[in-house]
Amino acid sequence: MSNNNNDKPITATKFMKEFHRYQKGSISRRQFLGATGLGTAMAVMATAMPALLPRTAFAGELGDRLVFSTWPNYHDQANVDQFTKATGVNVHINAFGSNEEMLAKLQAGGTGWDVFVPTNYTIEEYVKLDLIQELDLSKLPNYDAGSNNPKFAGPATVNGKVYAVPKNWGTTGFIVNSKKITSGPTSWKDFFDVTMNAGSGHTILHDYQLTTIGAALCALGHSFNSVDAKELAAAEALLIESKPHLFAITSDYQPGMRSGDGWMSICWNGDATQLKRDIPEMEYVVATDGGEIWTDFYCIPKGAPHLEAAYAFINNFQDPAVQVSDAQVHGYAPTDARALALQPKSLSSDPILHPAAELMSGLEFGAAQTLTDPIRAEVMASFKSA
């Protein structure tokens, strides 16, 4: 913000740096043109005077638009803008609050999405439903399968074919405003106890069956992923009992936490980083009685209208340097060893991004059957309408 050169397209030093990168071959001609602003200049010229350039002009190959569906607070807008500058592709971003909502849109058809960000447990089902396409890895030179931890990247491969590349991994715990809630809850059981007592009226639950039902299940001593009818009925009862004490049911919980109305919320660790960055009293808790560990992926839906742009976009965000710069804003750890090696100490030593191993031992990856399980779906819907 304080950089006075921000209003200029590029500084002389930055230009030379990009030029050297281009000479060394570490960036493509297109990236060079984009980073230096020459590409934009050419694109502007082309729009202003279309006769000057033939139809295959710069930005023409990829088209001028890309529809990207993802989660709230999950990107550094500067990196998206950078991509637009480099390629001429304008990125239209939709934010979703649950995988089920993404699935519903894809099932209904005609989404117009080019790239979207599903979570580990959904990919196999998307393949079964024929909703996503196998990726042509030759178009993703920045992706390095070998440097991705198979623990996180595993779900990308279904029947030996790669349908996704990892974006980030993280945990689902809860965030506490420690100035408002001083009892220091450490488990989901505490979380619901505090909600219904000292913190009444100030808790936020996600509008997302996996995490909200999962949290209630853990509080009751069951598996985060349970699809057992009895256990789910108990979870539903707990959720309905807590409902009068909630502040909101929403997956976009940062505004509520920031305004001071929310004191506690189910929380993804990156949002916790973002909240703590601005409000030091925000504490992220990986619950002792369970929770979720997850990987998010980039996928391309069947029939994506801007396929080439989709590949260019994913490829751009597989660049380790871009991954690190993105992580510094959104606060989610990359799965890519190349990016992990590049990340500054502020990220690598941050316990929110990289919790201690013993804390993670109780966490579960979301299970595929939770995505389509009719009981879980109805438990969530009837909790919300109760």
Place this chain on the structure above:
Amino acid sequence: MKQQSKSNRWLTAALLTPTGLWFAFMLVLPLIVILVFSFGERAAVGGYAGGFTLEHYANLGARLKAFSNTLTYAPIGTFLSLLVAYPLAYYLAIKVNRRYKLMLLVLVIVPFWTSLLIRTYAWIYLLGGKGIPSILDWIGIEDVRLINTPGAVLMGIVYGYLPLMVFPIYVSLDKLNKSYLEASSDLGASPYKTFMQVTLPLSMPGVATGCMLVFILLMGEFLIPAFLGGGKVFFIGNALVDLFLQSRNWPFGSAISITLVVIMLITVSLYMRMTLRNSKTGVDESLM
């Protein structure tokens, strides 16, 4: 002559075709699809699978709270909108100087130039902890919760729907022959009596139309309760969004939609019968 009427008929048919097709494809056909879906089964992965069952209609009780919320908040919201809109419309139509009338009318419309979504987002911040409550806190009224309450939802409704109520009332008051008011006071009626016996009855067509417009739209409302109610004030519209976009139980969602349509048909026809009986002029057809 015969030739003439025949070409007239052709012309009428030609002019009505686009509307007819629109209705057939955009209203009747989707409604039939929803009706068919409502008797089907939820597919294993969500969505719709064929079949014939009445279980979704039997299960309507599971959304009783959403129905009762909608049927409570929609009339209250309509009534509050009327309370706020009537004095405004009255002022604009009767009191205000002609020179400013147009400008003031435009001011009523100006908020419509921005999407309701964005304006509702603005209210989230105004009603949130760092908005109006922090000002109240500053003057000594502590711990006021505004956002995510039924009150916030009703406020959002009045805010969002006000112009829909103001304009029909304004039009009927504006058309009102001002000499009736003079006659009334010449004959010795007090301003209050003039209002109750002349102005109000003559503006009833506008009131009836405004109420119906607001009520019908409110019955399907989902955005305001979702945003200003924090997902806790749950309308039938929210239940539908949920069933189609989250739990993907399309048949149950369809059964609820059909039920909603039936409830609307009954309430609106009762309402029209009532207003037609109570007012000689009835619902102002020019406004419908």
